[in-house]
Structures are given as C-alpha cells and as structure tokens.
Amino acid sequence: MAAALLALLFDRWLHSLPLSLGATLLLIAPLALFVARLRTAPMLALFRAMAGTVQAYRDGDFSSGLHWRRHDELAELVAAHNALGDRLREQRQALVQRELLLDTMVQNTPVAMVLCDGARRVVYSNLAARKLLNDGRRLEGRAFDALLAAGPQPLRDAIAQGGDGLFAVPREDDEEDTWHLSRRLFRLNGRPHELFLLRHLTAELRRQEVRTWKKVIRVISHELNNSLAPIASLAHSGAELVRRGRHERLEEAFGTIEDRARHLEGFIRGYAHFAKLPAPRVEAVDWTRFVARLRSQIAFDVAGPLPAAPAHFDPAQLEQALINLLRNAHESGSPAEAVILRIRRLPAQVTIEVADRGGGMSEAVLANALLPFYSTKRGGTGLGLALVREIAEAHGGRLALANRHGGGLAVTLALPAPETAR
Template identity: 45%
Template structure:
C-alpha cells in the first residue's frame, strides 16, 4: 500500500508541475491576461484528468474489495478480485482471493459432511428425536416417525400432541426423560423391548433433549436363539456319540436273536430299532435348526414357487409382485412350515389363504386360516424353540420360521383373527 501511495504521489506531482509550467508560460512570454486564464483553466482540467486516471483502477479495486467483504459477511465466497498489479494493494487482493478459495473449499467440505450426517440420521434404525425445552420436536428421523405411528412429519409438533398415537411406555420415557429398558406392548399384543437414552445438548445456545430409542427385541431374540443352538449342538453331539455304539450292538443282538429264533427277543430289538430311528430323525431336525446357513439372497420369480407350493399344500393365493429377493430354499421352507401348520389347524382347505404384496417397508406375506387360533399363552411362546402344543411336535416349526425371517432382516408376527382363525404376517425387505 505504501508503494502504491508513493506512485500516486509521484504522478500527482508531475501533473502539478506541468500545470504550473503551463500557467507560468503566459507571464514569461507576456501574453494577455485572458490567454493566461484559459491556459490556467486548461492546466487545472488536465490535472484533474490525470489524477482521475491515476486513481480509477485503485478506486475500482477498493469497490471490488468492499463488495467481496460484504459477500463474506453473507457467506458467499465465490467473488474474486481482478487487480493484479505488482504492488502492496495487489498483494492484498491476492491474499483476498486465496482466502476466498480456502473458505469456499471448507464450506463445500462442511456441506458434504452435513449431507452425510443427515443421510446417516435418516437411515438409522434407532428412533431419534430432538426436542427443545418447550417440548417442541425440532428433528425426528423416519424410525421415530414409525415408532410414534405418524403418517406426517413430526417437526414442529409438541410432545403432548403425540400422546394419542405414541405407545404409552415410550411417551412416559420421553415425558420423564428417563434412561433404561422400556417394554412396549404393540397393538397386535406383541411385546417389544426398547432401550431409551436421553442426552442433553445446547443448540443455538438453547437447551435441547435428544431421545434415542433402540429396539432390542430382535437382538435379544438372536442371542436367545444362539444359546438354543449351542445347547442343541452339544446335545446332538452327545446323543450321536451314544447312538452309534447302541446301533452297532443292536445289529449284533438282532443277528443273535435271529439264530435263537426267539420271537419276543426279536420284538424287543425291533422296538429299540424304531426308537433309535425316531431319535435320529429328531436329532436331525434340531440339527437343521442349529446349523441354518446364512441366506444367499438373490431375485426369485415368485410364480413358479407358488405353483409348486399349491401342488403340495393347496390354498388360495393372491400376489401382486413378480420378483422377490430372498434365499429360495429357505423361503420355500418357511412357507411350507406355515402352510403345513394352517392345514393341521383343522380348517377347510378353501379357508387357507396366502397373500403376497408390496408395502413401503418391503414385501408383506400373510398366511391365514379359520382354525381355533391360539390362546394368549401360546401366542407368547409360539416362536420359541422346543415349545409345541402338539403331542408329536418338536417345537421347531415356528422357531425355524422366525430364524429364517431374522436372517433375512425381516419381521414375523402371529395374531388371532377377528372371526376365528390365525394369521401369520411376514415382512421382508426388498
């Protein structure tokens, strides 16, 4: 800036010297006073023009700098200064341009991070609600909207206005801002376990509460099933170790009994053989549950699968989709188990219905019958391994259905129908 001022001062001095020289010429040559006056005016005009030319680029650069700083104030860093002179003011303009470029890059980086964070919050499985000190919801992700059961956005609504749609247990946890486990009774009678976490933070210098609700039901079910699988593997291993020698000794005993021609001994060995065969089938069934492989999910044409099912287990079918993403073998086993249960309920074949249609959450599969249904106690335990109300049941049918559904990141629910019968609903992501 000092060099610029010196250059401008030098130009101004030259202009003044020229004007002074032109003004003194009339005196030197003794011309008339009028000519001298015209010459002085011309000199003054020339001086003004020279000064204007000297300061014009400098003034334009100052105006651009002022506009750029105003843009900085408004958060706009796209303005660049074109002043490129090799002086102090040129260095200042270069520094301004570099600063604008850095701020522009940082703003873009922050915007991308903000978009990534918003995407993570919107797709998070946990229900997130941010509420100010007046009880007004500032932010709620889709999981929170689904938990509360609202078809519209929650932002701007008060906690008291949600008291009708939100589960009572969740409402109480939010009202008292309490941490811990929350048992929620769903409309279909199913109990779900949630974990409530409350955090306090400042936003725009105002206190806010951040509520995080995480569903633990599926995780607890997976842990429970993992324990059952471990128990089954241990029992199967020990039984197989014992059944091997018993089968070998039984075979030798049958040979000896055949030589002795003792009918009673043959009946004893035949009965033992039947029970061993039944026990092997029993162990094999539990082994299938304990060693269920991870699903190989790929697109499946649904029509051929339904045709094959109807040949074995007749039912009425309604379907509005053509392709479903799942493990074909496991999905087929799942549907066979449910249709088999429906047929064993004692209902008429015409009353058994299988429907498959698309919903917002994915694909919904419903299998319903008009049998006697289930009591509340049976509904509560129906999906647990080893639980069965049938005299010859293994208690693995519905447990295997839940295991397959969970492996596909889906949901399964069982409920009694209004006019009698049972309905099993599956929701699989698509």
Template identity: 45%
Template sequence: MITSSNKDVDKRSPIDLGLSLRTKLILGCMLSSACAIGLLIGLLEWLTPVAISDLGWSLIGTAVLFGVLFSLLVSRYLTRDLARSLSALEVGLLNFKDNDFSVHIPEQGDGQLRALATLFNQSAQVLRQERQYIYQRELLLDKVIQSSPNVMLLLDDQQRIIYANDAARHLFNQGARIEGLKLSELLNGLSEELAIALHNPKGGLFTLAGDNEESEDETWHLSRGRFLLNGQYHHLILLKQMTRELNRQEVAVWKKVIRIISHELNNSVAPIASMVKSGRKITAPLADPKLQLIFDTIEDRTSHLSQFIFNYARFAKLPLPKKGRVDWARLTDQLAQHYGFTLEGELPTAPGYFDLIQIEQVLLNLLKNAHESGSNTDAISLRIYLSVLADGSSGVIIEVNDRGSGMSPEVLTQALLPFYSTKHSGTGLGLALCREIIEAHDGRISLHNREDAGLMVKLWLPSDERSQ
C-alpha cells in the first residue's frame, strides 16, 4: 500500500532508461514505421502470396530499412524546436533552483512552445522584481538595525549568537564580530550585573555601575522574545539605554514643578511690588525713615525674588538649540575676554556644529565655577579635541580643568540635578542648565575629580553629520 509519504518515489517506467523526450519520440516514430511496414507486408502476403514471394525478402528488408530511416529523419526535423525549447526551459529552471532569475529563454517553435517560453520569461521578470524589492528591503532593514543605538542579539536554541548589530558588537567586544560565539563566552570578562541580567529569563530594568566612583550609573532595559524559524527556536534579546531617557523625564518633572511655582510666585510678587509703590506715594509726606527702610527692604526682597523666579523660568523654558558652524578660535577668544584660562593642545581644524550662544553660556558657567573653586588662574585650562565613542559616534570633547578642591563622591552624584548647590547663595541651576543644554545638543556631560587635586568637566558634542 502506498502512503502519503511515498509520493516522491521514482515513478519511471521499467523501459525508461534516462532517455530524453526527443529520443523517445524518434524511437517511437521509428518503431511505429517498422510496425506499419510489417503489417502492410503481412497483409499483402495474405492477399497475394505469390506476388510478395516474387519480390524477394532482401528487397522487402531494404524497403523496411528505408521506411525506418525516413521516419528517423522526419521525426528529428519535426522535433528540433521542441528539443531546443525543452533544453532552454531546463537550463532556466536550473537557474531558478540556484536563485538566479536573470535567465531569458528564446521564444521559438509552434504556438504552445512560444506561449510556454513567454510565460517562463514573464515569471522570471516578476521574480527578479520581487527579489530586488526584497533585497532593498533587507538592506534598509539591516541599515536601520545597524544604526540603532539599541543593542540587538539573535541566538539559536543552543544560545549561540547568529546575528548582532553594531551597538551589540561595541558593547560586548569593542566593535569586533561576535557572531558564532556562545552567550556564555561573550559574557566572560564583562560586569557581573550585565551577566546576571542576560542570564535572567525575564526582562526588565537593571543598573550597571560606573567604571569608577566618578562615573554615572547606567540604567538599561532588557526585553526578550522567542519565535520559531525554519523549525528551530530563536531568541531575540534587546537592550536599551534608559539613563538619558530617565534623566529627561526627571528634568521634565522638575520643569513642570518650576513652571507651577513660578506662576504662583509671580501672582504674589507682582501685587506686592505694586503695593510698595503705592505705599511710598501715600506715606511720602510723612518722611518717616522707618517706613522708608521697610519699603526698601520689601522692594529689595521682591526684586531678588523676581530675579530668582526669572532664573528658574529660563531653565524651564530653554529653547531648542539653533545649530550652526562655529569657529573654535573665535569661541575661545570670546571666552578669554570674560575668564582667564590656558588653552591646551591644538584646536580642531574642522569647525564645531552647535548653538554658539548656548554652548558659550555653558563654558562661561564652567569657567566661572573653576575660578570660584579656589584654583589659581594659571591652573585653569581648556582643551578641545576630536573623539569617537565606543558606539562609533564621532564628535568633539571639551574639557574644563582646574586645581580647586574638587567634589566629594556624594556631590558628584547630585551636582547635575536641579536645585542642588553647595554654595550658600546658589540656586542649584548652573550645572543643571549646562546639562540641559548639552543633552539638547544630543551630547553628554560628566564630572571627574582629577588625580592630584581639582575637577575636570568633560563635554561631548556630536559632529555635523553633513560634513562626514
């Protein structure tokens, strides 16, 4: 009994010796001719036995041979187009099997053969277009995945990496290829927190400690997926850097609080200032010095409070940067007119690309802090140089160094937060405003204590993509 699993067994007949269709047709014609002549001779022998005997069997054999040869020539001539078409179709289908759809077979022979060749060529054209479309989509998808800042790993069921994007290669192996490695091999030498997170079957948030006490902790989000492909299970791991996103949400909350407080304070300060002016006019004839002192004090404090509110409102309503090309020599000359510093190294030859007013405000604030840190002016330096991050992003680093008292580890972790200040009369907005401006430029800011003494503030700003 033949079951469904035997559908692809060899179904050739016992007399099928691997001959081509054309050869079978020719042999069939020759055999048919021989049989027809034999039947004709038998019929004549039966009807007129004496006449056939007079002809001689040699002549009869010659007639049979001539008939067979004639049928051979005629059948070969009539099947030549069929042979060519079938041969071209066979070559074309073999190319299809090898995923080559560029073949074009000639349209020849009778109507059916021409129709078959035309249909084949149309199918090849459709397959070429679909393959080109899929190829372009794959290129686009690969470009998007490779350019994504999110880390992507695709593993088979044996936890072997079969695909990784550029961000994953930079995170795990300094940009080198990691396909073919097992996940356990990849995690050797990495932080324990990252290894635990990747071995955890569930996703979620986790935190990676900084490389040293001065580095900021990084928050990551891990998500996992499992799907069946080609009969095998595959595992997709996605890692997303959430530190900046969480910082932005935190700053957004601060801004909302500031706007609410500023609105309420302005509603109270404005009437007080108006009443002070009215009170001065009403009590002017009295010429009482005590009243004058009271009004001066109220006016001074309301003016201070208004300025205080203005500074916070400026932080809450920081405009988007208007980026443009900036000459480094011009920028440093403008900074030197306000605060003294030593320029270390050569300036980059390529111009910067950022909002000149906002970045100048950042650098003036950092130089001001350096002068107020207790450092000698000669020890305050500015350094500007090109840099490429671990993920391949190119940009420029600006360092402001001093030899002041530096910061304690507790202060370093909170110095960039709004409202936090170690100064008696500080608003806690200086470094927070610097951070907001730098991150609006898609850059980064970090604080580091120097080895001997002092503080280094490091800014990273991305390069102009149009100039790369």
C-alpha cells in the first residue's frame, strides 16, 4: 500500500509512470529488505542452532537442546527435535550403563580374555589375562606372540596346535594346573580379530574327580558285595555239605559260585575296557560290508539306501558301539522287526541312527543316560552308552538320544564327513 501511494505521488509530480515506479522501488526496496531480514533473523538463528545440535548428536553429545518462544509451525519442529535429543540421550545413557556392567563382568571374571587384531596385537584384555600373561600390567598394544614367548611352554603348544583344548602347566610343588583354551575368529569393524579364552579348571576338575571316584567306588563296592556275598555263603554251605556227606548238592553250589565269579569277571573287564579305550585307527570302510558284518552278530533292518561313498572311522570301535546300541534296542521291549539302522550322508557329517519301538526313556533318564555308571537295568554297569559316547567323541563326533513319536527311542551317532575326518 505504501508503494502504491508513493507511486501515485511520484506520478503526479514527475508525470511519468516509469520514473514514478523507479523512484518508488529505490525507496521501498531497502525498507522491504530490512523488514524481511528483521523478521527472518530468529528463524535463521534457529536453523543455525539446529544444525549445531545435529552436529553435536553426530559427535555423540546429546546434552544440548533448542528453545523457541513463538507458538507456530516452527515450535512443533523444535519440540520434535528436542524429543529426538531426549530419546537419544536416554539410549546413550542406557548403553553406557550396559557397557559399564559388561566391562565390570568381563574384568572380574576368572576367565582370562585376550582379543587380538589381524596383526596379532592385543587390543583388549581383562584383569585375569593381565595377571596370567604380564604380572598384572596392561597388555593392550603388545604383541601377543611376544607375550606367549615369555609364558609357559604348554600354553604355546596349545595355541600352536589350533582349536580348543586342555593343557597342563607344571607348578613348583610338582603339581599341575589344568587350563582350557578356547579361541574364536570373527570380524570387528570389517577387520579380522581372534579372541582367546583361558579358563583355570584345576579346582573344578579335582572336585569332579573326587565325585567320580566316590561314585566309582560306590558302584564297584555294590557290585562286589552282590557277587562276593553269595560266593561266601555258597562256599560255607558247600563246606557244610561236605561235612555232612551230602555231596549231591555240591555241583549246584559250585555252579552258582562259577556263575557269580564269571559275572564279576565280566564286570571288571568292562570297566577296564572303558578305561583303556585306545585312540581310533581311522581307515576307509565300505558301508555294505560293514553292515553285513553287523548283521551277522545281531538282527536289525536297514532303513533307506546305504551311502555309496566309503566312510572313514575305526571299524572295530564303531562296530562295538553299534552292537551296544542295537542290543539296547532289542532289550527295550521293542519287536525285533522294529529295530532299524539308518545311515545318511550329509554335507558336513555322516549320521548313524538306531531306532526302536520300545518303551523309550523318561526325561530324567534321558538327562543322565550318557553319564558313566548310570543304569536303569537290573545288574547293568552303566557303561554301554558312556562307551558309545566315548567312541563317538574320539572320532570327533557326538551322540544324541531322543524319544520317537509313537513310542520308542532313536539314538543318533554323528561322525564328521570323510573330508573333515581326514
């Protein structure tokens, strides 16, 4: 309106429309620019402040916020921006608390942890690792191989072998400390890293050893008493029969003594065999011949075709393991024709399954079935499944038990594929 009025005044004075418009622009334009700048200055300041807070968020600083006095659309934007900052601040605080908790747990765990980068330099270690490898001093930045060179030889040998395993470190009192080594490879920030975990197992193994010896002594004492008590009683009865001249019953007494002695002999032999299981002698084995040899000793049906490619294992040990499993299947109350053997070749392993339609196992029995000396059979030694698991693990495999739908039990023995075994 001011520009229109000025244009009319100039037009009456100058009597020329172009000159009037030019004069009006010369007067109005600076004023309009000044007013526009005055009105937009708070918004520009707000935008600069918002850019600064966004940069602070990018740098991890969530302590700043914005303030806008007016109640317009920009007030809604400022409120949303501040709400975002509050949310990021809460998440950052929660993350910091979790990091502190995790660091406290890692630093105070008895397991020694050492994280190395691709150049085998230590990038992280906890208190247990520092105490073990560097007398409590920091390990970060040190070469891991140099630390190992100053450590015990068994530790260097265990790491040089690769993979997980146990090793023993001699002590000054002629005792040994047992350690478990675990190592994992992964990528962190796109770069390869390796994590070494060293766990001290001496005290735990000793407690377990004591418990095992107590259980062994208890089981052996029970079995010896079950055999020696009848033998002593029958020997006394035989002496009485001789004294009375009743020789016709001596044969029965001596036969019972012989049976109990042979049972005791078999019991001791089973324990000795379990304790002296040799290392497997792996060789190429044809499945057809192997299964035929098994069938000559115990009855079963084969489900599905046998793998055409040969397997690599110790045939004597695996034959013993499968005979134990097949005998258990027959003794479970399953019909003989329902005892099956299924062999499947998978990309990474070979699975051998022995299945039956017997009574299966309860949850409690399944949880303890693979433990040595645990048996639900009358007169059982509890070494059958334990021996099978020992054979499977000696081949680098594993043993699993599961109840079948419709009744019965399935025992699966998984062995590494031939390429892995070699």
